[in-house]
Amino acid sequence: MTTHNTARNQFVEVNGVRYAYRRFGKHNGTPLLLLPHFIATMDWWDPLLVDGLAETREVILFDNRGVGLSSGETPDRIATMAADVHAFIHGLGLARVDVLGFSIGGMVAQELALLYPDDVRKLLLVGTGPRGGEGMQEPKPDVVKALTEAGPDPKSARPFLFFSQSENGRTEAARFTARNAERTVDLDPGASMQTLQAQSEALGEWGRAASHTDYLARLRTLLHPTLVANGNDDIMVSTINSYILSQAIPKAELIIYPDSGHGALFQYAHLFVEHTNLFLDRAEI
Amino acid sequence: MTTHNTARNQFVEVNGVRYAYRRFGKHNGTPLLLLPHFIATMDWWDPLLVDGLAETREVILFDNRGVGLSSGETPDRIATMAADVHAFIHGLGLARVDVLGFSIGGMVAQELALLYPDDVRKLLLVGTGPRGGEGMQEPKPDVVKALTEAGPDPKSARPFLFFSQSENGRTEAARFTARNAERTVDLDPGASMQTLQAQSEALGEWGRAASHTDYLARLRTLLHPTLVANGNDDIMVSTINSYILSQAIPKAELIIYPDSGHGALFQYAHLFVEHTNLFLDRAEI
Numbered sequence: 001m002t003t004h005n006t007a008r009n010q011f012v013e014v015n016g017v018r019y020a021y022r023r024f025g026k027h028n029g030t031p032l033l034l035l036p037h038f039i040a041t042m043d044w045w046d047p048l049l050v051d052g053l054a055e056t057r058e059v060i061l062f063d064n065r066g067v068g069l070s071s072g073e074t075p076d077r078i079a080t081m082a083a084d085v086h087a088f089i090h091g092l093g094l095a096r097v098d099v100l101g102f103s104i105g106g107m108v109a110q111e112l113a114l115l116y117p118d119d120v121r122k123l124l125l126v127g128t129g130p131r132g133g134e135g136m137q138e139p140k141p142d143v144v145k146a147l148t149e150a151g152p153d154p155k156s157a158r159p160f161l162f163f164s165q166s167e168n169g170r171t172e173a174a175r176f177t178a179r180n181a182e183r184t185v186d187l188d189p190g191a192s193m194q195t196l197q198a199q200s201e202a203l204g205e206w207g208r209a210a211s212h213t214d215y216l217a218r219l220r221t222l223l224h225p226t227l228v229a230n231g232n233d234d235i236m237v238s239t240i241n242s243y244i245l246s247q248a249i250p251k252a253e254l255i256i257y258p259d260s261g262h263g264a265l266f267q268y269a270h271l272f273v274e275h276t277n278l279f280l281d282r283a284e285i
Numbered sequence: 286m287t288t289h290n291t292a293r294n295q296f297v298e299v300n301g302v303r304y305a306y307r308r309f310g311k312h313n314g315t316p317l318l319l320l321p322h323f324i325a326t327m328d329w330w331d332p333l334l335v336d337g338l339a340e341t342r343e344v345i346l347f348d349n350r351g352v353g354l355s356s357g358e359t360p361d362r363i364a365t366m367a368a369d370v371h372a373f374i375h376g377l378g379l380a381r382v383d384v385l386g387f388s389i390g391g392m393v394a395q396e397l398a399l400l401y402p403d404d405v406r407k408l409l410l411v412g413t414g415p416r417g418g419e420g421m422q423e424p425k426p427d428v429v430k431a432l433t434e435a436g437p438d439p440k441s442a443r444p445f446l447f448f449s450q451s452e453n454g455r456t457e458a459a460r461f462t463a464r465n466a467e468r469t470v471d472l473d474p475g476a477s478m479q480t481l482q483a484q485s486e487a488l489g490e491w492g493r494a495a496s497h498t499d500y501l502a503r504l505r506t507l508l509h510p511t512l513v514a515n516g517n518d519d520i521m522v523s524t525i526n527s528y529i530l531s532q533a534i535p536k537a538e539l540i541i542y543p544d545s546g547h548g549a550l551f552q553y554a555h556l557f558v559e560h561t562n563l564f565l566d567r568a569e570i
Binding site: 247 | 510517524525528531532535536537538539540541542543544556559560563567
């Protein structure tokens with residue numbers, strides 16, 4: 001059986017961009033497309049989460065334009081990234097997917113569902129927030145410090161950035177780090193400085209948007225069944241933003257996990273997969 | 286198989302009070318005790334919810350002191366009701382139960398877990414809030430109006446009070462009302478005026494408490510695994526209170542359901558049972 005650690009890299013060319021992707025799991029209706037976090041490539045996902053999801057559905061990982069094995073230049077606007085995802089979905093010959101967007105990927109997922117509503121069946125927004133959300137104007141000093149100290153190895157900041165600092169949180173962070181090192185073949189390269197700068201610019205434009213109220217009005221027109229999820233103390237995208245998203249999106253369910261942060265979907269991978277299956281598999285409400 | 290609609294009334298006497306209860310379901314570890322909403326008796330629960338829960342665990346319904354078939358006078362303080370529940374649990378010869386408290390029952394459940402922590406294994410707080418919570422100082426005018434219009438038949442106000450007013454919400458409210466009329470044998474009498482007045486007084490004292498911040502500090506000492514749940518637009522106990530509870534209680538998970546109000550646990554009975562089973566059956570975190 002193909003897994004996160006054995007799935008081979010595939011490629012599709014759309015609009016002059018060659019997108020790298022991995023596609024595997026059980027053929028069973030609508031595939032689930034995962035949109036990654038800041039500067040992350042396909043290798044940066046958690047095998048426990050991805051393989052758990054792939055047990056009951058097809059999962060598609062991909063590298064954003066200009067990231068990892070995908071060609072081109074990384075865009076500096078969320079809406080442009082959403083247009084890329086739209087092109088990628090149709091480049092694969094798919095009409096409609098379920099979308100799980102994590103962190104910046106959750107912002108891209110929102111714009112995708114708003115700009116290209118027919119592309120999306122159900123939406124999962126994890127560790128993310130609305131345009132101009134609370135505390136999203138700029139990264140918190142702790143976050144900047146952790147990323148600065150990590151230097152050329154930004155992955156190494158994730159135990160601090162994604163997990164609670166309780167004993168339980170630190171144990172789970174170590175397990176996550178170990179799982180994340182399991183894949184050894186066909187790796188994709190880390191993100192370039194251009195990606196880091198462009199995605200930082202995109203995050204800043206999104207977070208500083210003065211049009212927060214207008215944006216919430218836009219979210220009220222988003223009619224996709226949506227699952228919003230996060231840890232109860234996310235130091236990267238404050239948890240209250242998940243509550244705000246769930247109050248604005250008419251068909252949103254909200255799940256907040258205890259003693260966890262931005263990476264709750266990894267920390268509670270088994271439970272998150274169960275919650276996701278209940279959400280994706282039930283008849284629309 | 287015994288169900289919500291066929292379970293016979295049983296009685297246990299503790300501290301001079303004769304408590305009515307019904308106990309059924311699958312023997313499978315810790316029983317789940319359900320604490321009812323404002324003036325509600327055992328008959329007021331939703332068979333779909335209760336039987337769903339009883340499929341995998343023993344469920345205990347009971348009438349509070351002075352309510353329905355239980356003797357005595359209804360207390361006018363939440364902490365006194367919690368002391369009654371403590372007595373009732375030990376009256377049954379049980380050392381520890383899981384507790385699902387709904388609405389005022391969720392306030393009683395909080396005090397029970399705080400005052401008698403050894404009585405409780407895991408806690409479910411549904412459609413409820415902390416002492417001095419947001420908008421809990423007094424019932425909202427719409428709520429008072431609906432209860433006044435319902436007059437001697439307060440049950441008839443529940444479709445408005447417990448459900449969203451969308452087409453979907455109204456459909457689900459009608460289904461709930463129909464399910465609630467299914468039990469025809471061994472009914473318990475409705476609540477008395479004394480119960481209504483005493484529970485109103487208890488709700489007022491709880492909601493107007495000036496010591497909100499102190500209370501949140503108390504909740505931070507509550508170490509039980511806890512599931513907090515509500516609808517996304519509860520007009521009785523504002524939904525934000527569920528978020529506040531989940532932020533204060535260290536091991537709290539939060540689930541908010543879409544297009545629903547106070548009665549989300551009835552509207553989404555199947556899903557709520559699945560979420561409850563995932564919560565109650567997993568190893569402690």
